[in-house]
Amino acid sequence: MFLLIIIAYIIIMFLESVPLLKEKNNVKTIFYFSLVIFSMIISILLSLGVQLPSPSNQIKDIIVSIFGKSN
């Protein structure tokens, strides 16, 4: 299953990097590739079923401790 995700991301990277590399702006290319690889890692981790920590749990704990669960 996660092979499909890797293949899909590689296809997206190839399709999008062609106009980027033509622009010859190295900073843009590096930034784009770092974002895409980060997104790919998170997708692969999700497809493998890893429980990623969700920030809304922290926010929920903070707000419940201030306001209480009265609502």
Next chain:
Amino acid sequence: MKNEIISERQTTILIILFLLGNSLLIGSGNQAKQDAWIAIIIAISYSIILVLMFSRILSLYPGKDLFDILQIVMGKFIGKIFSILMIWFVFHDAALIFRIIEDFTNTLVFPDTPVILPIIFFAMLVIWALKAGIEVLGRWAEYFSWIIILIVIIVPVLSIPQMDISRLKPILSNGVVTLLKGAFSSFTYPFGQIIVFTMVFSNISKVKNHKKAFIVGLLIGGGLIVLTVLRNLLVLGNETVSRLYFHSTMAVSLIRLGFLQRLEMTVIIVFLVCAFIKVSIVSFAVCNGISKIFGFDDYRFIATPVVLLMLSFSFFVTKSTMETQFLISNIWQYHSFIFEVIIPLIIFIAAEIKNRKLVIKSVSK
């Protein structure tokens, strides 16, 4: 990219459809039980004040959006930190919207399909809309707006036979405190989200005055939400509304007038169009912000990774529909109050002080 022009009417229509985004489906101000409609009217009046503040900030620095203003008013370093906070808030919001779309699709539209498939197509459309630019989105919204507004006005009229005005009574029986809680919840979601528009509107050159577009859009969008919430309360009653996740579908499925049955499709169409616009504009804000922080002048090249990241994020931001419901009705209002009211207030005060100093300097010369 700098030459994108939206007319004032398209701005108003974008704001209306943005506000209708989720509230048509899950309602607004649900904590006030049967007084939810009064709570929304109170929330509209408070959000007019908020929106006047936003348009004043934008008119002090014409042609710039919130990220530019933050860096001008507060200096580069603090401005970038505040920008990162706002981008984080908007990103989290977008992931929640994706989550609501997924919950809705999984529960009512395609119960047996793994939810990733329709959502991936949705995300591809959002990426396409981002790469096409806000001008295309404005024209598309203008084209669809008449259908949506007509549906939202006509369908409640069709359900008049099922309405029972005694379901609204007793008015204010839960006390003023619940009413105010409902008004607060409705004020932050959906009306406070107009802050997203301040992050997107640097590209409009035909609009001289944002005030009119903001206020007209707010009033019409708010009025349509009040109409829908009233319809839901009158048809279903308070008990059912507090038990369901998606009230409008149930309310519309009760319409039976001769051949006009099973009109839930209208609810789904309206929700999809409005949710698409909401997600697109919020994604615009995120891409715009990220490209402004890192100093790029183009926001289109990071559209794909940002939207895919939002998609992955939406799968683990909450673990279940019930948790999403709890988050939205109890927690999100306090969390977003900081970003929608307190930070813009700080920016407003700082911008006014800077403006006074400039005026005094130019007068004294």
